[in-house]
Amino acid sequence: MNGGLYRSTHAAPDGEPAGQEGVTVMSVDGPADTPGQPEQQSSGSTAGQSAIMAIGSLVSRVIGFVRNALIGMALGKAVGDAYTGAQFLPGQIYELLLGGVLSSVLIPLLVRRRKSDPDGGQEFTQRLLSFAVVMLGLATVLVVLAAPLITAIQTSSDKTSPAFRDLVTNFAYLILPIIFFTGLSALIGAVLNVRGHFAAPMWAPILNNIVVIAVCGAFLLIYGTEKALTAENITGAQIALIGGGTLLGMVVQAIGLLPALRKVGFHWAWRWNPRALGLGEIGRLAGWMLCYVGANQIAVFALIRTLNGAEGTTNPGAQAFNNVFLLMMMAHGIIGVSVMTALLPKMSAAAADGRFHEVSEELTRGIKLVAAALAPIVVVYAVLSKPIAVFLFQGGRITNDDALAMGTVLTVAAFAVLPLSISFLCTNAFYALQGNKTAALINLPVVAVRIAGYFILAAILNQSLIAAGMTAANGVSYLVSALISLAVLRRRIGRLSLGSVFTSLLRVAVAAGVAAGVAYLVVRLLPGSGAPDGRIEAITQLAVGGVVILVAYLGTALLLRVHEVSQVVGMVRRKIGR
Template sequence: MEEEARVNGGLYRSTHATPDREPPAEDGVTVISVDDQIPGGDQALPPEKVPPAPGTASGDGGTTGQSAIMAIGSLVSRIIGFVRNALIGMALGSGVGDAYTSAQFLPGQIYELLLGGILSSVLIPLLVRRRKADPDGGQEFTQKLLTFAVATLGIATVLVVIAAPVITAIQASDGNTDEYKNLVTNFAYLILPIIFFTGLSALIGAVLNVRGHFAAPMWAPILNNIVVIATCGVFLAAFSSDGKLTPETVTPAQILLIGGGTLLGMVVQAAGLLPALRKVGFRWKFRWDPRALGLREIGSLAGWMLCYVAANQVAVFVVVRILNEVAGKGSASVLAFNNVYLLTMMAHGIIGVSVMTALLPKMSAAAADGRYAEVSADLTRGIKLVSAALAPIAVVYGVLGAPISVFLFQGGNYTNDAALDTGTVLTVSAFAVLPLSISYLCTYAFYSLQGNKTVALINLPVVAVRIGAYFLLAAVLSESLSAAGMTAANAVSYVISAVISLAVLRRRIGRLNLGSVAVSLIKVAVAAAVAAALGVLVVSLLPGSGEPDGRVEALVQLIAGGAVILVAYLGAALALRVSEVSQVVGMVRRKLGR
């Protein structure tokens, strides 16, 4: 399910768990990662976290250093984010964890509608232009914009918190018990204020980005994660002897601790950015002058992005409501779905976003000059590279879904059965990894062509198919497979998004050389199939036979199965002459030779 983005401490990969922001690229172009997070930490925004459009930043040298800081920060943030999510599952278990995760989706959904969609596509480019054009470097305009945005966010957050019972009632399923519904509402009271601090954090990050400072927005979410991890540690220590948690047995003190700790994490993240503002010379002064902001122009520019965001949030609403139907019934539900989404986005973030960050400046420059053949060549190259790099990860997820889930998530109140159910969902997600990144590559190609409207229009039928698939699969699958079915629906929608996007791009920029792409994909698929077959064979001979009973068995399966899959894939890909794999292997050999 989209975007996404992420949440750090919750349901989303994305909230603020780990906003992956990239440093200034060529020609001063700033690319904000499509992985940007949303409230809560590591939440999984149903995919398609709105891919930010490029803006221009001031910033000269130091790109290499910034890139290194960002890469390290991204890796550390993702690792800590997984620790956070694993501890949340251990502390709360699947039933209470589903309620917590449902409440965590809400700040992300509402924030995206209020600000998230237009921040990167409209406000950042606007701040960039004013910084260049205004005699004071855009200082006064930025102060006015922040004043208006913070005041608006504050009022909206208060209203949303007051309306929490209504919002959670709409999201809840008729099959949920009253205790479960009340638990979601109680979590929502504590977690919904995250909307304000998420917006504040994002606005400060935008100001810093425009002024060429990228490290603080990258590292601040780590503070969020650390706070939530500490909260979970206190929870496990204080309530470890209370037995298995359920919506009926969870106490007000437990709700207050975990919900309050989640909110505190976001507060700390926002506060952690304030010193960086002083460092770049920006002084935040209250200036109330909405008329000077050109709100009508901002609204017109934001229209198509809001259309994009709104469609995605409808899909998020639907999937959470469907999964709430099985929450608390011993089946993989919202928490498992979110954990798997985080793993999917991790693969996309490490490989897909890296490729997109490298290609977008080149494609944008070529598109601006009308050199569409170069745009086509870069897109083709990107699809081949992403496919070759992500294929073994997809195989690992498909073959080793159960041991991965047991190793990462089992413990405390998160039982072995719950972890194995999560593994089933992860196995299905293997078929979503490649289509997700390819569809995003196409989206970035449209951004290079200034095609925001086209992206929004393509997204409408894609979301319609996704929602239709949600309802269809929910109707035909058993409750135990609901989360896996929702993941499969996402995968189908990514495929359709990629197909439609490639067809429209072909009309827009001409021949895409899809024949060579198809040949490369077939070779990659054959290599992946060989690796998967050998991986399944090896795992079936190990203790646990693919369904480990504890972390020791899971680790053995991961090491043995992972090694076989990687070696088999590399060997098959080299034998089939998959050029992208050969290039990477050659580069490694040259470096080792030196």
């Protein structure tokens, strides 16, 4: 979910690698194919499709960080933690209602109906949207009515004050209706993706972020930053402005997607005929997905309780965790999600036709590409974590110490980015194969590892490291998920060329290690020595350290003949020459 709302990391968030040249993406808008025959492939490459999405995602997420920085400046740590806690709620409930089912069931189903129905799946999609809108509306109303009970459960802790719990509830009343508009946006995005249009879903969140940025600007102008905000002294008008502005942002995002539907030739007509949807089939496929998502939300529940239990201590808190999570998801979204969003329709079509070797080839190619593209970002997050946090989040009611604490969490998060994206690729491969039961069963031990990590690390770590510990537990669970998934996929679809994957990952790791070592030494010689006191020092460290990392990584990767990096460099050279 965009805008800083937590979403299950194994269910596609907002929908995003630059792919190898010559890799094509299935076009469902082309000539109708005879059932059983290979589909006509478009001339556009995975790289071209992903580039559009990656640029949109990057712009959206950069603006999203401006948004989150302003929220922190406006609210500070105490109220910011309550606001962030309330934002977790619609993300959890959305995932249970639609999030995982959308990527694992509905998109593959829409692809099949797009190819097989005489009208290209238009009427089926209209019926699906009509049914989903009604169900989302009813669910949203019920959840808003139950807001006090939901927040009481998530904030029940001996260390959580009644005022903090009440504040989370008040924010929840305003923010929970986001569930409806998030679901609407996701459904429209799925319709557009199936019809080969990827740009609008990537760019629409920018509208959301601009609205919230404007609201935060108004908050700062009206109320200033001189007085520290707490759960006890924040006013109803301040809560209404921030909470209502957050909801308005998602409403604008959903509306902003409607013109793109007309562009792809889809006409939204009300068709209420649930029986014609084949809900039995959807239900059978979705059942295991609900098990999968439900297990993830238990982990989120444990996470929020742990973070809320440290409210008022030296723990960086939910706001810091969420800010770092957004940074991690930015890297994952620009690279990993772009890859899978472009490849999922093609993989689904290949799986439906029994061409498992193509599924294997695309998954292997995706892992190599994601690793090569994410490695320098991992190094940047690990080496430049504190200047990044100071540059993005310090200001207003967020102090330098608060920002440096977020930097510590980001250092840990750097090592979770690559396992996250690889596990995401593998899970979506199961979706393409309609292996929802397998994905759900794999997820059970993964969630068990994650929750155990939360409780163990919370018990042994200093309070100031709780958020970092929760991030480390996530990273370990992503790695476990990737390893189990690859082993099962190899048995399901055949050879995955894991030897070549390992060789590629090893070369990427060496290149990343060289870049990290050189950058670490250089940054320690700069003013602030890696822990900047203010934005000037942070900008200096980011500029110098970023250039060193990029040059060192690219140079070493080219020397080691990392194929994916060589392709990207070659493509850039050709475009510059042209």
